[in-house]
Amino acid sequence: MQAPVKVGICGLGTVGGGSLRLLLGNADEIARRAGLPVEVVRVATRRPKAAKETVRTDSGIALGDDPFAVVNDDDVQVVVETMGGFEPAFEVVGQALANGKQVVTANKALIAERGDELFEIAERHGTTLAYESSVAGGIPIIKTMREGLAANRIEWLAGIINGTGNFILSEMAAGGRSFEDVLTEAQELGYAEADPSFDVDGTDAAHKLTIMASIAFGIPLQFAATYTEGISALVPEDLAYAEELGYRIKHLGIARHTGKGIELRVHPTLISKRWLLSEVAGVDNAIVVKGHAVGTTMYQGPGAGSDATASAVVADVIDIARQLRAGAAQPLVPALHYHGAASKLPVVSIDGIESECYLRIPVLDRMGVMARITRVLEQHAISIEAVIQKEVHGGSIPIVLLTHAVPDGNMNAAIAELGSLPDVVGPIGRIRVAPFSAGE
Amino acid sequence: MQAPVKVGICGLGTVGGGSLRLLLGNADEIARRAGLPVEVVRVATRRPKAAKETVRTDSGIALGDDPFAVVNDDDVQVVVETMGGFEPAFEVVGQALANGKQVVTANKALIAERGDELFEIAERHGTTLAYESSVAGGIPIIKTMREGLAANRIEWLAGIINGTGNFILSEMAAGGRSFEDVLTEAQELGYAEADPSFDVDGTDAAHKLTIMASIAFGIPLQFAATYTEGISALVPEDLAYAEELGYRIKHLGIARHTGKGIELRVHPTLISKRWLLSEVAGVDNAIVVKGHAVGTTMYQGPGAGSDATASAVVADVIDIARQLRAGAAQPLVPALHYHGAASKLPVVSIDGIESECYLRIPVLDRMGVMARITRVLEQHAISIEAVIQKEVHGGSIPIVLLTHAVPDGNMNAAIAELGSLPDVVGPIGRIRVAPFSAGE
Numbered sequence: 001m002q003a004p005v006k007v008g009i010c011g012l013g014t015v016g017g018g019s020l021r022l023l024l025g026n027a028d029e030i031a032r033r034a035g036l037p038v039e040v041v042r043v044a045t046r047r048p049k050a051a052k053e054t055v056r057t058d059s060g061i062a063l064g065d066d067p068f069a070v071v072n073d074d075d076v077q078v079v080v081e082t083m084g085g086f087e088p089a090f091e092v093v094g095q096a097l098a099n100g101k102q103v104v105t106a107n108k109a110l111i112a113e114r115g116d117e118l119f120e121i122a123e124r125h126g127t128t129l130a131y132e133s134s135v136a137g138g139i140p141i142i143k144t145m146r147e148g149l150a151a152n153r154i155e156w157l158a159g160i161i162n163g164t165g166n167f168i169l170s171e172m173a174a175g176g177r178s179f180e181d182v183l184t185e186a187q188e189l190g191y192a193e194a195d196p197s198f199d200v201d202g203t204d205a206a207h208k209l210t211i212m213a214s215i216a217f218g219i220p221l222q223f224a225a226t227y228t229e230g231i232s233a234l235v236p237e238d239l240a241y242a243e244e245l246g247y248r249i250k251h252l253g254i255a256r257h258t259g260k261g262i263e264l265r266v267h268p269t270l271i272s273k274r275w276l277l278s279e280v281a282g283v284d285n286a287i288v289v290k291g292h293a294v295g296t297t298m299y300q301g302p303g304a305g306s307d308a309t310a311s312a313v314v315a316d317v318i319d320i321a322r323q324l325r326a327g328a329a330q331p332l333v334p335a336l337h338y339h340g341a342a343s344k345l346p347v348v349s350i351d352g353i354e355s356e357c358y359l360r361i362p363v364l365d366r367m368g369v370m371a372r373i374t375r376v377l378e379q380h381a382i383s384i385e386a387v388i389q390k391e392v393h394g395g396s397i398p399i400v401l402l403t404h405a406v407p408d409g410n411m412n413a414a415i416a417e418l419g420s421l422p423d424v425v426g427p428i429g430r431i432r433v434a435p436f437s438a439g440e
Numbered sequence: 441m442q443a444p445v446k447v448g449i450c451g452l453g454t455v456g457g458g459s460l461r462l463l464l465g466n467a468d469e470i471a472r473r474a475g476l477p478v479e480v481v482r483v484a485t486r487r488p489k490a491a492k493e494t495v496r497t498d499s500g501i502a503l504g505d506d507p508f509a510v511v512n513d514d515d516v517q518v519v520v521e522t523m524g525g526f527e528p529a530f531e532v533v534g535q536a537l538a539n540g541k542q543v544v545t546a547n548k549a550l551i552a553e554r555g556d557e558l559f560e561i562a563e564r565h566g567t568t569l570a571y572e573s574s575v576a577g578g579i580p581i582i583k584t585m586r587e588g589l590a591a592n593r594i595e596w597l598a599g600i601i602n603g604t605g606n607f608i609l610s611e612m613a614a615g616g617r618s619f620e621d622v623l624t625e626a627q628e629l630g631y632a633e634a635d636p637s638f639d640v641d642g643t644d645a646a647h648k649l650t651i652m653a654s655i656a657f658g659i660p661l662q663f664a665a666t667y668t669e670g671i672s673a674l675v676p677e678d679l680a681y682a683e684e685l686g687y688r689i690k691h692l693g694i695a696r697h698t699g700k701g702i703e704l705r706v707h708p709t710l711i712s713k714r715w716l717l718s719e720v721a722g723v724d725n726a727i728v729v730k731g732h733a734v735g736t737t738m739y740q741g742p743g744a745g746s747d748a749t750a751s752a753v754v755a756d757v758i759d760i761a762r763q764l765r766a767g768a769a770q771p772l773v774p775a776l777h778y779h780g781a782a783s784k785l786p787v788v789s790i791d792g793i794e795s796e797c798y799l800r801i802p803v804l805d806r807m808g809v810m811a812r813i814t815r816v817l818e819q820h821a822i823s824i825e826a827v828i829q830k831e832v833h834g835g836s837i838p839i840v841l842l843t844h845a846v847p848d849g850n851m852n853a854a855i856a857e858l859g860s861l862p863d864v865v866g867p868i869g870r871i872r873v874a875p876f877s878a879g880e
Contacts, residue, residue, distance in 0.1 A: 022591055022733055032658055032782065033590045035774055132588075138734035140588025148572070148580025150473045151462055151754030218472060276740065279716055293462055294578035294751040297741030300716065301734065311734035314591030322772050329767035334475055342472065 004039035005321040008070035009080045010092055012045035012054065015106045015133065016082030018310030020054060023317070030314065034321040044070045071096040078320050080313060081105040090114055097121045097129060102324075104316040106309055108134035112207035112223045115214075122335030128323070129335055130316035135208045136161055136285045138308030139301045140315065145215045145289060146333065152291025154216040156256040156436060158269075159287035160280055161208045163303035164192045164199035165231050165251040169268075170281040173239040173248065179232055191283055201230035202251070202266040209253035213264055216289070217257055218342040222264060227350040229267035238360060238429055241388055241400045242270055245358070248278040249431060256435065261346035263353055270358050270433040290436070351409035356385065359401040360429035361418060369423045373399060376421070380414040382406045396425045402433070444479035445761040448510035449520045450532055452485035452494065455546045455573065456522030458750030460494055463757070470754065474761040484510045511536040518760050520753060521545040530554055537561040537569060542764075544756040546749055548574035552647035552663045555654070562775030568763070569775055570756035575648045576601055576725045578748030579741045580755065585655045585729060586773065592731030594656040596696040596876060598709075599727035600720055601648045603743035604632045604639035605671050605691040609708075610721040613679040613688065619672055631723055641670035642691070642706040649693030653704055656729070657697055658782040662704060667790040669707035678800060678869055681828055681840045682710055685798070688718040689871060696875065701786035703793055710798050710873040730876070791849035796825065799841040800869035801858060809863045813839060816861070820854035822846045836865045842873070 007023065009016055023030065023040055031037040041060070044067040045051045055063045062073075071079055071092055079096040081103060083089050089110050096103045098121055105111065111118070111131045122129040132142045136159070145154065160166050164186055171182040183200065186192035198204045210223040231251050242249045247270040256263040271278045276298060280286040285303030290296050302308040323332050363369045374384065386402040403411075415428050447463065449456055463470065463480055471477040481500070484507040485491045495503045502513075511519055511532055519536040521543060523529045529550050536543045538561055545551065551558070551571045562569040572582045576599070585594065600606050604626055611622040623640065626632035638644040650663040671691050682689045687710040696703040711718045716738060720726040725743030730736050742748040763772050803809050814824065826842040843851075855868050 018733075026591060026593060026733070028780075029593055029658075029782075030591060032780055033586070138731075138737055140584055143588050144580055144584065146473070147759060148583050148755055149751065150758040151466060151470060151751045153466060153469055218469075276716065276719055279719055291578075291751060293458075293466070293747040293754075295742045295745070295748055297578055297739070299737070299739055301737030305735070307733040308735055311589065311591045311731060314733075315588055318590040319587060323766070323768075325770075326763070326766075326772045327769035328763075328772075330765075332762050332766045332768075332772065340468075340472055342469075 002036040002325060004037035005034070005077055005324055006039055006041045006075050007078045007080060007317060008042040008073060008076035009040060009082065010044045010067035010070050011081065011083030012043060012051050013082060013084065014306040015309045015313065016080065017054060018306035019080060019082060019313040022307070022310045022314050030318060034318045035325045036321060038317060038321050041075055042070045042073050067092045068095065071099060071101070076101060077324065078102045078104065078317055080317065081107060082313065086110060086114065093118055093129070094121050097125055097127055100125050100127055102128045102320045104130045104313055104320070106133040106313055108207040108211065112210040112221055115211070115221045119335045126330055127335070128320055128331040128333065130320065131211065132316050133309045133312035135211050136287060137302055137304045138311050139285060139287065139299045140312065141212065141287050141299055142215055144299060145212065146337070149289060149291045149294055152293050154257065155290045155292055156254070157212060157216055157287060157289045158252050158254045158277070158434065158436070159212070159285065160250050160277070161253050161285055161287065161303065162199055162205045162251060163283035163285055164196065165205070166281070166285070167191050167283045168200070169231060169234070169239070169249060169251060172234070172236050173243070176236045176240065178236060179234060200232050202228040205251065205253045205266045209255055209264060209266055212287070213255035213262065214338065216255060217262055217345065218338045219262060219345055220338055220343060222347050225264060225347040227265040227267070231268055233429065234268055235429065237398065238431065241360065242358065244388060245386060245402055246273055247271060247433070248273055250278065252434065254435070258348070260352065261348045263348050265350060265353070268431050270431055272437055275437065352407055354405040354407050355435060356405050356433035357403045357411055358431040358433065359403065361399045361401070361424060362396050362426035363399055363423045364425055365395065365397045366423065370399065372421060372423060373418060376417050377403070377414055380410045382410060382414055442476040442765055444477035445474070445517055445764055446479055446481045446515050447518045447520060447757060448482040448513060448516035449480060449522065450484045450507035450510050451521065451523035452483060452491050453522060453524065454746040455749045455753065456520065457494060458746035459520060459522060459753040462747070462750045462754050470758060474758045475765045476761060478757060478761050481515055482510050482513050507532045508535065511539060511541070516541060517764065518542045518544065518757055520757065521547060522753065526550060526554065533558055533569070534561050537565055537567055540565050540567055542568045542760045544570045544753055544760070546573040546753055548647040548651065552650040552661055555651070555661045559775045566770055567775070568760060568771045568773065570760065571651065572756050573749045573752035575651050576727060577742055577744045578751050579725060579727065579739045580752065581652065581727050581739055582655055584739060585652065586777070589729060589731045589734055592733050594697065595730045595732055596694070597652060597656055597727060597729045598692050598694045598717070598874065598876070599652070599725065600690050600717065601693050601725055601727065601743065602639055602645045602691060603723035603725055604636065605645070606721070606725070607631050607723045608640070609671060609674070609679070609689060609691060612674070612676050613683070616676045616680065618676060619674060640672050642668040645691065645693045645706045649695055649704060649706055652727070653695035653702065654778065656695060657702055657785060658778045659702060659785055660778055660783060662787050665704060665787040667705040667707070671708055673869065674708055675869065677838065678871065681800065682798065684828060685826060685842055686713055687711060687873070688713055690718065692874065694875070698788065700792065701788045703788050705790060705793070708871050710871055712877055715877065792847055794845040794847050795872035795875060796845050797843045797851055797873065798871040799843065801839045801841070801864060802836050802866035803839055803863045804865055805835065805837045806863065810839065812861060812863060813858060816857050817843070817854055820850045822850060822854055
């Protein structure tokens with residue numbers, strides 16, 4: 001067998017620590033699959049003393065607190081960046097690439113927001129920047145789209161790509177509990193962070209969607225252009241009414257190639273109960289990809305967790321080890337994966353995207369209210385597909401509607417006008433229906 | 441961009457024709473993803489005249505009826521074998537590899553039964569034999585296990601890997617119809633072949649399981665050692681009783697790494713309704729893989745169809761094109777992927793495999809029958825977990841049991857003895873329960 005591939009790790013938190021344990025604990029199997037041994041030679045962590053148990057002094061691994069010592073170590077061929085955040089992660093990855101090293105990162109924010117800059121550095125230095133672990137932990141979705149489905153024009157993809165959010169919605173649906181109540185439980189269980197904003201406001205899902213769309217369509221990373229809506233405005237009644245209408249509500253990231261360009265959007269979405277995706281519950285992730293030749297395929301698994309994410313980090317390391325072993329003169333996967341006509345495709349503004357919509361309108365239960373509401377909708381060219389109005393005596397009642405497809409802009413105008421009716425006594429809930437169905 | 445990679449295709453049936461159409465029709469996207477153009481230069485088909493519409497004379501593609509003319513063409517770098525069968529496919533692939541060409545095949549029978557010989561030829565000549573399309577059409581499961589989950593020790597995998605069989609079971613469950621009735625419909629719809637034996641007797645699933653297990657565990661291909669049972673003995677009542685007990689019946693291929701070795705088995709299987717896999721209906725395929733680090737992941741999509749399978753064939757061609765473009769001195773994935781200790785793991789005989797079992801015993805409805813049956817089971821150390829005995833007045837009734845885990849050998853002996861009881865008036869149905877659950 002050939003000489004080992006030498007790896008340095010920057011950051012020994014949950015993912016970095018998990019990756020190190022996996023590389024050490026499964027070394028034989030990894031060597032068999034890579035075709036040569038993979039050896040960790042240097043590790044940087046903010047608290048080297050605390051890491052001494054994992055990185056035993058007799059292991060021959062150099063341990064310190066400076067990530068640049070890893071990046072500038074001539075011995076290190078592959079740098080694993082598991083520090084998270086932008087600073088100094090951007091400089092660490094950039095310097096590693098500039099030094100001609102292969103880099104594996106689990107940093108989705110870094111790739112989604114500054115990936116284009118890093119891909120250019122990688123391209124210039126003929127090296128690889130791999131980031132499988134940045135999306136959907138254990139599901140090898142990047143590789144699947146880039147390689148497994150490479151023969152296809154990807155038409156759309158849709159995913160449950162935030163485990164915390166899916167756990168919250170699953171629990172709200174199962175128990176009729178409020179968002180706040182389930183969020184507190186998720187924090188106690190360790191499924192949600194002390195500051196859960198990125199999970200519940202959609203930022204985390206938008207990071208992942210940005211990355212997947214870039215691979216799927218061959219476009220630059222366009223996090224800023226991604227429409228992002230969180231789940232905190234949902235009430236348990238929404239999940240119950242959706243069920244009654246034949247749907248479940250999932251927080252989806254949707255990327256879609258249409259005649260107008262690329263749709264990039266993250267929002268709560270009604271999906272048909274007949275669709276397998278609607279059954280994915282708890283902290284799991286699942287992504288559906290539609291290719292023009294292959295049809296619809298689905299990938300489901302743990303979206304997070306140290307071991308699942310480490311599995312993806314180490315898979316990237318093994319891919320690179322294989323490449324080094326094969327003596328490839330240039331990277332197998334070009335660092336700049338977008339160029340040509342496709343890369344110029346515009347991102348469509350949410351205002352112009354048409355969706356069927358679920359509306360929950362809290363009104364005072366009085367004569368003629370339904371007529372006044374449908375008149376407003378009619379004025380905005382919105383037609384109604386289904387209505388649920390339960391008999392409640394006195395006080396405020398919700399009118400629940402399912403509309404035919406309507407551009408987002410029209411719907412916003414209609415909602416604003418409805419909100420100004422004296423009948424309407426609270427904020428109007430609006431949830432878009434998925435633009436594709438189980439059979440598609 | 442670099443000079444094109446030159447491809448020859450042997451066999452223009454459903455899959456070969458689909459692959460050619462995909463390579464021609466999506467050439468730009470394929471070139472973008474591969475990093476260089478992929479050009480078909482020669483095609484062999486049994487009926488060249490009939491193929492003239494697909495292979496236009498002005499396309500510059502040489503068209504003939506001799507696959508060896510493709511294999512021996514110095515211009516051809518990649519040979520796609522889509523002829524099917526063993527002869528002359530084995531010689532065609534073998535000669536192509538011996539000529540140092542990269543080979544892509546969709547031929548699952550060939551790989552499952554003679555793959556080991558072909559891998560050795562590929563290894564000797566430093567070339568690649570790719571076969572993603574041989575298993576589960578559009579689902580890139582080979583790549584996923586070999587690369588995406590490469591950091592893991594695979595503990596088990598289980599799959600619905602025959603679309604025809606899954607269609608038949610789904611229809612039997614939904615409509616209470618008989619096996620023969622649904623099979624006839626499947627043939628009319630084109631889901632089942634005129635001779636459906638490989639689909640319904642499990643041979644097709646066993647071919648695919650053999651290939652997946654070889655990749656998952658790093659063992660040689662052991663088709664002959666795979667326990668194989670079909671679906672033709674199932675009656676609609678089995679599906680109804682299973683539902684009542686909280687299960688669905690799927691025809692699964694199961695490969696499992698236990699302390700005793702590797703289990704390789706294809707048989708109808710009870711799986712919990714709470715498991716997402718139980719919801720996969722119709723002609724779709726789905727495969728669940730359990731890795732020690734990643735946990736449980738599932739991959740679902742079309743299991744067959746010319747376009748889905750062609751998508752996998754062309755993905756293999758693109759992988760090879762990338763490898764040629766990168767100037768790799770040796771194949772990225774070693775042709776002989778098994779060696780070392782793992783490759784010596786024994787295949788466990790079905791007799792020693794323990795399963796909980798569903799039993800349907802047709803008996804005469806008379807005094808003491810249940811006691812006589814449970815006594816036989818007790819003598820074979822089989823304990824009962826659940827019983828369904830519906831009141832039917834007079835004549836024969838089914839006793840339906842769910843047992844605790846029992847070695848297959850014991851169960852066979854018990855079934856033989858039960859069959860000799862005067863109470864028992866027909867063949868006993870036995871279906872094994874999946875050895876893992878949704879949460880595992």
